[in-house]
Amino acid sequence: MARPYRSVLYIPTANTRAMEKARQLAADAIIFDMEDAVVPGEKAAAREHLTEALANDYGPRALIVRINALATEWGEDDARLCAGELASRIDAVLIPKVEGAADLDRAAALLPDTKLWAMVETPLGMLNAAEIAAHPRLEGMVMGTNDLAKDLNSRFRPDRLPMQAGLGLCLLAAKAHGKIILDGVYNAIKDEDGLRAECEQGRDMGFDGKTLIHPAQLAVTNEVFAPTEAEIELARRQIEAFEAISATGKGVAVVDGKIVENLHVDTARKTLDHAEAIAAMAG
Structure with a gap:
């Protein structure tokens, strides 16, 4: 049963109160941010706070x-x-601005026993997405959509058309190599409708979850990236129908007027596994 990564919340390591509150939040994962969220003069103190x-x-x-x-x-x-004091307390280290396998090689040498994640946030990084995703030490990829928009000099559009090529390359790479992949952040904290639309888009594309900048974004994100009751019920019926038809020596079932083959059953089982993992987190 794979761990869910529906909602992954950035927390500034310079903010001790935020790190304390995060222990009670309904996030599937937390990214303790020592990079963008910490000004240069606070970097050393942030390590102590973390x-x-x-x-x-x-x-x-x-x-x-x-x-x-x-x-x-x-x-x-x-x-x-x-790699030292925190190694037994964390699940992974996220490397910013990864543009190729060499960046991960350098990180791997410094972090020999720690799982690595890669921020892919530049045009070069996205062009090298397949090389990055294939790295043997990599567990997950995170889209840095704000940095990508800056480098592209693109305008904001609700459909995110300017960055679809880059997001698609990274999705293909992650799925080809069996890596977790998280969508970028949504900047408008109070725009719940906009957040929901972008979560729906990311889920439809195939992202495993979304990175977030504020706890207020957790509920919508958790809802969208979880299987619905209708999806769970359909998955169960697909599995039951396929198993029944397989017992007769046939390889294709029909559910709600649509064919169900091995590939559909595989997806159905993943849906049920995902729902079980979410329930385990909540319990």
């Missing part, structure tokens, strides 16, 4: 640390902390 916070229990949530880029003056110290 160490103190991770002495506490965060329950079943996946705990991921986004370190500073290794090319910066803070990146290697962040990596050493995650």
Whole structure:
């Protein structure tokens, strides 16, 4: 049963109160952000705050640390902390601005026993998505849509047409290599309708979940990236119908006027597994 990653919330490591509150939030995973959310003068203090916070229990949530880029003056110290004192307390380290396998090779050398995730947020990174996704140490990919929009000099559109090519490349790469892939953030904190529409788009495309910048975005995101009751009920009926027809020596069932073959049953089983994993998180 795979862990769900419907909602993945960024928390600034400079904000001790936010890290404490995150222990009670309904997020499937937390990204403790040491990069964009921490100003240069607070980088060292943020490491101390993170160490103190991770002495506490965060329950079943996946705990991921986004370190500073290794090319910066803070990146290697962040990596050493995650490889040392924090290694047993976190699930993965998120490497920013990954543009190729070499970036992950360098991170892997500093983090020999830690799962790696990659921020893919530049045009070059997206063009090299297949190379990144194929890296043997990589577990997941996170879309950096704000940085991508900046590099593209694109305008905001609700349909995200300007970045569809990049998102699609990363999705194909992640799915081809069996990696988790998370959609980028939605910036308008109070726009619930806009958030829901973008979550629906991301779910329809095939993303496993979405990264978030505010706890107010959790409920909608968790709802959209979870199977609906109708999807769960259909999955059960598809499995039952296929098993029944298979017992007669046939390989194709019909449910609601649509054929059900092996591939549909595989999807149905994944739907039920996902629902069970979500229920386990809640329980």
